[in-house]
Amino acid sequence: MKRALFGGLALALLLTGCGTQSSEAQIFAMNTFMTLTVHSPHAREDVKAATALINQLDRELSVTRPESEVWALNHADGNPVEVSSDTAALLKAALELGEKTSGALDVTLYPVVKAWGFTTDEHQVPGEETLSALLEGVDYSAVSLIEGEDGAAVTLPQGIELDFGALAKGYAGEVCADLLRDSGVTSALLRLGGNIQTIGARPDGKPWMIGVQDPSRPDDPDAVLGSLAIVDQAAVTSGGYQRYFEQGGVRYWHIIDPSTGSPARSGLSSVTIVADSGTLCDGLSTALFVMGREKALDFWRQEGGFEAVLVEDSGEVWITAGLSEAFTPAGESTYTLHIAEA
Amino acid sequence: MKQRSNRFWLWLLGALMVLSGAIAFWVFTRTAAGTTAVVTLDGREVCRVDLATLTEGYTVSYTGEGGITNVVEFAPGGVRVREADCPDQVCVRQGWIKTGVAPIVCLPNRLTIKITDGQPGQLDGLVR
Amino acid sequence: MTTKRLTTCALLTAIALTIFVAEAQIPLPFPMPGMKLGLANVVTVYAMFALGPKDTFLILLSRILLGSLFAGGSTLFYSLAGGLCCYLSMVLLRRFLSPKQLWVCGAVGAIFHNLGQMGAAILIARTPQLIYYLPVLLALGIPAGGFTGLAAQLLKERLGDRVP
Structure with a gap:
């Protein structure tokens, strides 16, 4: 009886589910752990290709690796540097985002971030004078990107340094998703540190269910604010809880307001962005965190093209209208939910 | 403890074996509480x-x-x-x-x- | 360590390792994680009574370390935990056993080998449900251990006090 049952089961499998394979890889790149899960007829090769692409981007875009293009740019003493198409594309997106957000996202903030010690973990609070001197050199609009027929060249004025830290993971997820879609993958989940990039829906056809971390309990992965149902999109969160240090009873986090040079204190504890483009998600989660709730929602109404979950220090949660159905609040929650209308 | 007879060990180990077997049988006929x-x-x-x-x-x-x-x-x-x-x-x-x-x-x-x-x-x- | 002792230990280790590798080629009658005949234990039981705990420890440890190279995968911790538990139980038990009772040593050693290995597996895989396999492993391990012990007993009787 049992044997017949299993035989039938095996036969049913042969007829139905054999075409799809799934493969998963865990890698460490861009200073974080990543898990790539792909469901497709050639999942192993797909995962390998995606892994290779991420490692390549890590080499090109890292601000700390001496062999990276970003390093070359930051050490070019004002001379133009030829860059790969990835670096050019990401820089272009970064400059556009800088423009759109009126500088709330600025890829030239690196010297300030260094001064706070977030690059080396030797944290310190820089003096006012140091900061104002460093802020002189923070200006994304001074970066010149010239795209020609056979490549792109970037010129950074002396004293200006680039850092794609706020964008690289989002970009990596986006181009990996493009690569996988091109090879015919219809279902994949890329977990790049705390970033999520999805391709299609789950193998069972349902949307991916992605939890949003409760910023008041950052160390507990089971503590979620709610969950987002996502298909073929990316989701990225920025929060003051992600990287910070404390000095004299004050908490200083890694999201710096480019207008002050100090950690952005906008009343938000985390911002989650959902959009088609992972780069946009990554950049806007930082920029909207800097803006604060009111400006962020205004920005959403004006620009559109993305949805957001804003969590305020006060315990209020704002969901943009497009997420009202996709977002399910967690069962027990101390947060008050608001839907922001367009 | 002193030296025991072969018979003692045979009974002791035999009993352990039978007990284990019985428990094993019980375990493998149980069903899990979910899917x-x-x-x-x-x-x-x-x-x-x-x-x-x-x-x-x-x-x-x-x-x-x-x-x-x-x-x-x-x-x-x-x-x-x-x-x-x-x-x-x-x-x-x-x-x-x-x-x-x-x-x-x-x-x-x-x-x-x-x-x-x-x-x-x-x-x-x-x-x- | 005298040359004779070293040679004896090396010889017994080689025999144990050979048995271990050969045994790995024998397919199990039914699949059970952690189950094996444990024929290499013939050497352990024999050495425990012919050479004493110190040499047995060296032989067993060498066999486990070298054996893990042949076994492949991350099985070293399971074998170490099982082997050490088995060894300790034998050291405690040997005084209470006559030369006609080496089979008891094999059976008890098998019980403790299973206990140690199971404990290590539960800790490493963090899956307490593995304990469900313990009764089967014990029910089969006791006779299997008894027979390997008996083999060691017959070997010791044949060789007498002559150490190889």
């Missing part, structure tokens, strides 16, 4: 699938720290290791598990698959 397959690799949960709601089978490969890969096949109502490159192949030969309490184990790759009543994978990922 959710949970896969752990190196002691970490990597996957949770509700087999009762699955309509189509699919496979996932898990490669552990030792470089061994187990190809796990989830199907409506059952889960098994379809193939593996571990030396003993015990996990593959254990075949399908559906409702039993005894998990599938690949000791060389530190992979286990068990059936529990846990909530089936509500979350696929976490943004943080």
Whole structure:
């Protein structure tokens, strides 16, 4: 009886589910752990290709690796540097985002971030004078990107340094998703540190269910604010809880307001962005965190093209209208939910 | 304790053996309290699938720290290791598990698959 | 360590390792994680009574370390935990056993080998449900251990006090 049952089961499998394979890889790149899960007829090769692409981007875009293009740019003493198409594309997106957000996202903030010690973990609070001197050199609009027929060249004025830290993971997820879609993958989940990039829906056809971390309990992965149902999109969160240090009873986090040079204190504890483009998600989660709730929602109404979950220090949660159905609040929650209308 | 006769040891070990056998029989006729397959690799949960709601089978490969890969096949109502490159192949030969309490184990790759009543994978990922 | 002792230990280790590798080629009648005949334990039981705990420890440890190279995968911790538990139980038990009772040593050693290995597996895989396999492993391990112990007993009777 049992044997017949299993035989039938095996036969049913042969007829139905054999075409799809799934493969998963865990890698460490861009200073974080990543898990790539792909469901497709050639999942192993797909995962390998995606892994290779991420490692390549890590080499090109890292601000700390001496062999990276970003390093070359930051050490070019004002001379133009030829860059790969990835670096050019990401820089272009970064400059556009800088423009759109009126500088709330600025890829030239690196010297300030260094001064706070977030690059080396030797944290310190820089003096006012140091900061104002460093802020002189923070200006994304001074970066010149010239795209020609056979490549792109970037010129950074002396004293200006680039850092794609706020964008690289989002970009990596986006181009990996493009690569996988091109090879015919219809279902994949890329977990790049705390970033999520999805391709299609789950193998069972349902949307991916992605939890949003409760910023008041950052160390507990089971503590979620709610969950987002996502298909073929990316989701990225920025929060003051992600990287910070404390000095004299004050908490200083890694999201710096480019207008002050100090950690952005906008009343938000985390911002989650959902959009088609992972780069946009990554950049806007930082920029909207800097803006604060009111400006962020205004920005959403004006620009559109993305949805957001804003969590305020006060315990209020704002969901943009497009997420009202996709977002399910967690069962027990101390947060008050608001839907922001367009 | 002094030296005991062969008969003493025979009875003691025989009784232990019969007792173990009885418990083993009881264990393997029990059924698990749920339909959710949970896969752990190196002691970490990597996957949770509700087999009762699955309509189509699919496979996932898990490669552990030792470089061994187990190809796990989830199907409506059952889960098994379809193939593996571990030396003993015990996990593959254990075949399908559906409702039993005894998990599938690949000791060389530190992979286990068990059936529990846990909530089936509500979350696929976490943004943080 | 005298040359003779070293040679004896090396010889017994080689024999144990050979048995271990050969045994790995024998397919199990039914799949059970952690189950094996444990024939290499013939050497352990024999050495425990012919050479004493110190040499046995060296032989067993060498056999486990070298054996894990042949076994592949991350099985070293399981074997170490099982082997050490088995060894300790034998050291404690040997005084209470006559030369006609080496089979008891094999059976008890098998029980403790299973206990140690199971404990290590539960800790490493963090899957307490593995304990469900313990009764089967014990029910089969006791006779299997008894027979390997008996083999060691017959070997010791044949060789007498002559150490190889």
